[in-house]
Amino acid sequence: AKLHVHEFIIEAKPVRRLCITHQTITVNGQFPGPTLEVRNGDSLAITVVNKARYAISIHWHGIRQLRNPWADGPEYITQCPIQPGQRYTYKIKIEDEEGTLWWHAHSGWLRATVYGAFIIHPRLSFPYPFSMPKRDILILLGEWWDGNPTDVLRLAQLTGAAPKVSDAHTINGQPGDLYRCSGPETVRFSIFPGETVQLRLINAAINQKLFFAVANHQLTVVEVDSAYTKPFTTNVVMIAPGQTTNVLITANQRPAQYYIAARAYDSGNAPFNNTTATAILEYANANAPSRRGQIKPVFPVLPEFNDTATAIAFAKRMRYWKRAPVPLHIDEDLFFTVGLGLINCPNPRSQRCQGPNGTRFAASMNNVSFVIPQSYSVMQAYYQEISGIITADFPQVAAEFDYTRNVNRGLWQPVKATKAYKLKYNANVQIVLQGTSIVTPESHPMHLHGYQFYVVGSGLGNFNPKRDPARFNLFDPPERNTIGNPPGGWVAIRFVADNPGAWFMHCHIESHLGWGLAMVFLVENGDGPLESVKPPPLDLPRCQMRSFGSSL
Numbered sequence: 055a056k057l058h059v060h061e062f063i064i065e066a067k068p069v070r071r072l073c074i075t076h077q078t079i080t081v082n083g084q085f086p087g088p089t090l091e092v093r094n095g096d097s098l099a100i101t102v103v104n105k106a107r108y109a110i111s112i113h114w115h116g117i118r119q120l121r122n123p124w125a126d127g128p129e130y131i132t133q134c135p136i137q138p139g140q141r142y143t144y145k146i147k148i149e150d151e152e153g154t155l156w157w158h159a160h161s162g163w164l165r166a167t168v169y170g171a172f173i174i175h176p177r178l179s180f181p182y183p184f185s186m187p188k189r190d191i192l193i194l195l196g197e198w199w200d201g202n203p204t205d206v207l208r209l210a211q212l213t214g215a216a217p218k219v220s221d222a223h224t225i226n227g228q229p230g231d232l233y234r235c236s237g238p239e240t241v242r243f244s245i246f247p248g249e250t251v252q253l254r255l256i257n258a259a260i261n262q263k264l265f266f267a268v269a270n271h272q273l274t275v276v277e278v279d280s281a282y283t284k285p286f287t288t289n290v291v292m293i294a295p296g297q298t299t300n301v302l303i304t305a306n307q308r309p310a311q312y313y314i315a316a317r318a319y320d321s322g323n324a325p326f327n328n329t330t331a332t333a334i335l336e337y338a339n340a341n342a343p344s345r346r347g348q349i350k351p352v353f354p355v356l357p358e359f360n361d362t363a364t365a366i367a368f369a370k371r372m373r374y375w376k377r378a379p380v381p382l383h384i385d386e387d388l389f390f391t392v393g394l395g396l397i398n399c400p401n402p403r404s405q406r407c408q409g410p411n412g413t414r415f416a417a418s419m420n421n422v423s424f425v426i427p428q429s430y431s432v433m434q435a436y437y438q439e440i441s442g443i444i445t446a447d448f449p450q451v452a453a454e455f456d457y458t459r460n461v462n463r464g465l466w467q468p469v470k471a472t473k474a475y476k477l478k479y480n481a482n483v484q485i486v487l488q489g490t491s492i493v494t495p496e497s498h499p500m501h502l503h504g505y506q507f508y509v510v511g512s513g514l515g516n517f518n519p520k521r522d523p524a525r526f527n528l529f530d531p532p533e534r535n536t537i538g539n540p541p542g543g544w545v546a547i548r549f550v551a552d553n554p555g556a557w558f559m560h561c562h563i564e565s566h567l568g569w570g571l572a573m574v575f576l577v578e579n580g581d582g583p584l585e586s587v588k589p590p591p592l593d594l595p596r597c598q599m600r601s602f603g604s605s606l
């Protein structure tokens with residue numbers, strides 16, 4: 055096992071896209087940021103040096119951080135952010151994890167440009183479960199705004215309206231040749247006729263679920279969220295923010311150029327970015343890059359934007375690659391609603407109430423709209439037993455209720471609070487995530503920090519606690535860290551609470567997280583030091599009151 059030492063310098067650099075240059079927060083001047091590449095069992099020490107004017111923290115998405123929440127990263131959950139001019143070293147140990155993960159800023163919308171891949175290869179001499187190609191192609195999907203993403207968030211927070219949709223989707227930071235001023239920079243990947251390569255797809259978009267396809271080529275899914283799957287072949291992948299998907303592709307078509315394309319999957323009825331990001335897969339020795347008058351690359355068939363049937367059918371095909379060690383008896387049987395909401399305003403004409411009919415947008419779990427603390431982190435408060443930061447009284451709501459209608463909002467108006475649910479060490483946990491159809495039925499990609507979980511069931515409509523559990527897949531359900539409920543439906547997950555600490559669970563659609571679609575699990579220590587949270591590192595960023603303009 056190796057120790058990898060890195061320095062991540064956070065700084066603003068001019069980046070030009072769609073004919074406009076603006077100051078963009080980058081890591082080491084790169085957008086997207088550097089790729090971390092390690093082996094299972096390795097350790098990393100990554101010193102984040104903040105030379106930007108925003109406070110920031112970095113999250114290593116999908117890394118479990120066993121007993122070490124101090125290196126997890128979400129600001130005000132496991133640490134206070136790194137202030138401008140300060141630094142913090144994340145010490146990470148990879149323990150029994152391999153595959154494609156990623157890292158991103160976990161401070162407001164800074165992750166729009168502060169993100170990169172985190173690839174974990176198997177231990178040396180531990181083979182993959184299937185024969186794997188030698189060559190990988192990394193595909194980071196993102197969203198780009200004409201302007202500063204933090205300002206987009208700030209305006210939405212001020213007005214209570216939905217944030218402006220992005221101006222482009224991107225592949226490895228480039229929109230591709232369907233957008234203005236983007237043609238020459240379109241990303242090109244070359245492939246040899248007959249060759250099979252692995253594409254590592256990461257959806258780093260702020261808000262948008264995406265359909266992904268490569269013209270004329272089938273994709274064989276072999277891994278999701280750093281867990282192998284039974285291989286299956288598909289023409290299109292649906293990937294939600296936070297998720298990763300590895301697919302194999304074989305160059306078995308006529309030598310030519312083929313478009314790789316990503317565009318929105320959006321089940322809701324709110325505005326979304328309906329443009330298409332492209333890159334080009336070109337066969338080596340095929341005709342030279344197309345110039346005017348030459349044949350255009352072949353374009354893939356993509357589903358309609360609201361093609362929920364395709365999205366659900368894709369998710370349903372996923373199976374863990376072997377028999378999975380799913381917890382069978384359940385100690386904590388939890389039911390959480392996930393959905394949007396609207397907060398009534400005393401003065402609906404106010405500048406702060408520009409949401410539908412003079413309201414402010416909100417989102418909640420079990421009707422609690424999570425408020426991120428602003429002076430102290432949840433983990434520090436938990437560790438030092440400081441009261442007043444978070445309460446462990448996250449409520450339960452009735453499982454038997456009709457969540458599929460647009461429930462009257464007088465009846466269902468979220469309460470703003472900072473609430474956690476406490477779990478005993480090693481408890482077997484089941485959570486049913488029930489989408490509400492308040493405002494709009496939508497799929498919420500829910501991410502749990504500190505854990506991987508098994509997705510044992512899902513369905514449309516209301517979860518039925520008497521009928522549905524009998525149909526759960528307890529044999530080979532997919533293992534993930536981010537999963538969406540079908541729009542207007544539910545999804546059930548299981549895990550063992552064997553990682554003590556404060557762990558954030560939230561919708562990975564950043565606008566929904568900002569509206570409060572989140573909660574925290576406080577997982578208690580077990581017996582003895584090897585079942586307990588490690589002491590905090592000495593350089594953990596100091597907490598201080600958030601001053602105006604320093605963070606968001």
Ligand code: C2O
Binds near residue numbers: 113296501503
């Ligand atoms: Cu990928 Cu809490 O985030």
